Amino acid sequence: MATIAFIGTGVMGRSMAGHLLAAGHTLHVHNRTPAKAQPLLDAGARWHATPGAAAAAADFVFTIVGFPQDVEATYFGPAGVIAAAKPGTVLVDMTTSSPGLARRIAGAAAAQGLVALDAPVTGGDVGAREARLSIMVGGDEAAFEKTRPLFEKMGKIVIRHGGPGAGQLCKLANQISIASVMMSWCEALTFARRAGLDPARVLESIGSGAAGSVAMSVLAPRALKGDFAPGFYVKHFLKDLRLALDTAAELKLDLPGTRQAQQLYDEVARRGGNDDGTQALFRLYAERG
Template sequence: MVHNNVLHQNAVIGFVGIGVMGKSMAGHILSKGHKVLVYTRTKEKALKLVEQGAVWKQSVAEVAQEANIVITMVGYPYDVEEVYLGENGILAHANEGTYFIDMTTSTPSLAIKIYETAKQKGMYSLDAPVSGGDVGAKEARLAIMVGGDHDVFEACKPLLEIMGQNIVYQGQAGSGQHTKMCNQIAIASNMIGVAEAMVYAKKSGLDPETVLKSISTGAAGSWSLSNLAPRMIAGNFEPGFFIKHFIKDMGIALEEAKAMGMETPGLELAKQMYDELAEKGEENSGTQAIFKLWE
């Protein structure tokens, strides 16, 4: 089959999951004049989008029945499983030829299961997790890592380009999720380093903001240092990315690494530290709240 650009005149895009990231991502699609159907468990989160012209649907099934492309951005793998494979889920109610793009960070094995189930029904599925946090979502500068059939990726790429800038096809189904695990592993140890550096700056009597001016553009530079260290210094621990979701991601990465016979000491340490934060009631704070472990 030849796949044409999914953003044709009659495109109806369903968006399930209007959270910290989803609301901006759906908003960008809406702003380009496309018809967008939305569903999320807490209706209040979608009201602003509805005011801007999105159409509210009462269930995932209703979205699936009407949309020819469905994007999902939910919390955990069990949410993804329920949304796609449950009896009231997308795959039970979507029409043949529908495209699915799951942008949740989930397990590679589940991405493969959704892909295979969709294929049996004459539907198309991509796993396309993202990186860039709330800022990347707001500014449509997300990194999007994609797994699935290459021709389906090419057909959906114009839609992904509305939400992100660095869009890379990684390979077969599950590859997007494996790439996101590489991303989370790199961030895990980096977050410890960023927090330690900021605490060290403070304790040595330096001005952390001035220190950042020197180190953020040098060899120590990273997205976390540029974007999250200023939040640490300001005492702003609002979530760009929830600690509870980061713990979930690190858990997936640890399981996948273990299955491959690989040791991940940096990842293990970071997970222990974030688990400690969650036990202290910080699970709904942003990942930069790791800074509080030194206070």
């Protein structure tokens, strides 16, 4: 059994940490909003007031926070992880963040006798609850193998893609793909509604064929019911799209579909949808129509 610190117990992290706790591991937790950690504390986790205090108690440190600036503060702040963790600790950032920041964390960790992995996930709130996330990992291979049994408590697909930053690059590829998928089902169902069809019945007809996707099968039914509660926040998806476009620019690569998705989600955010789920894009199409 491992001693684990888990920092970030929001929509995703609370379920992910819960699987580790349920497996019998000792869990130390920190979250900016203590109330969001309460279910884990009720189940036996131990609370710490700072990321560093949680990290100091653990052999593995997992983080999943909101934005790259949150990652930076968590790792490099005065009460941060790198300054407090014991030599030999494995640090695992599961936030979708900058590949460059992942490489910087790995370098700073190594200088302190630590090892860092970047391991963003996909699968949304349902995948987190059901422990069937896809986990994309970058970093040292030996540290990856050491951490694999813990990854496998949270996800079904666990793949190392290369050195530091490689997990983040894979996750950005995932978000690039999702960006166009989200536009596609929103446009298809908006078209169906305007043409006089019942979009729910159209979804039933096309959702299991070549047009189908997880986004269509999970998010489209929510949108049709007017349920825009976040499984994955618009504000976080916008962050991911910006990271993808910035990285694409460094690679001298044009991604027109991703640029269009960013413009549409920027409008969702301007209309007050930052804290809605990504399926709120469908509402934008309806309001425009």
